[in-house]
Amino acid sequence: MELKVLGMGCANCRRVYANAKKAIAELGVDVALEKVEDIDEIISFGVLMTPAVVIDGVVKVSGRIPSTEELKQWLQE
Secondary structure, three states: EEEEEEEEHHHHHHHHHHHHHHHHHHHHHOEEEEEEOHHHHHHHHOOOOOOOEEEEEEEEOOOOOOOHHHHHHHHHO
């Protein structure tokens, strides 16, 4: 499984990354976590607002900070 946090490095993007890291640790699942700051790659996902979360190529959220619990639910789908 692959989880990408899309964002240019703002405080909200860093918070989403921290929430994702926490969710992965709490679940104990094998997930490749990546922070994407390249604007061209972000746009390639069709994302217009950051932060955004992409799991296995599917945009789960854009323009808001998902909670750790919400991230855990997505990782268990």
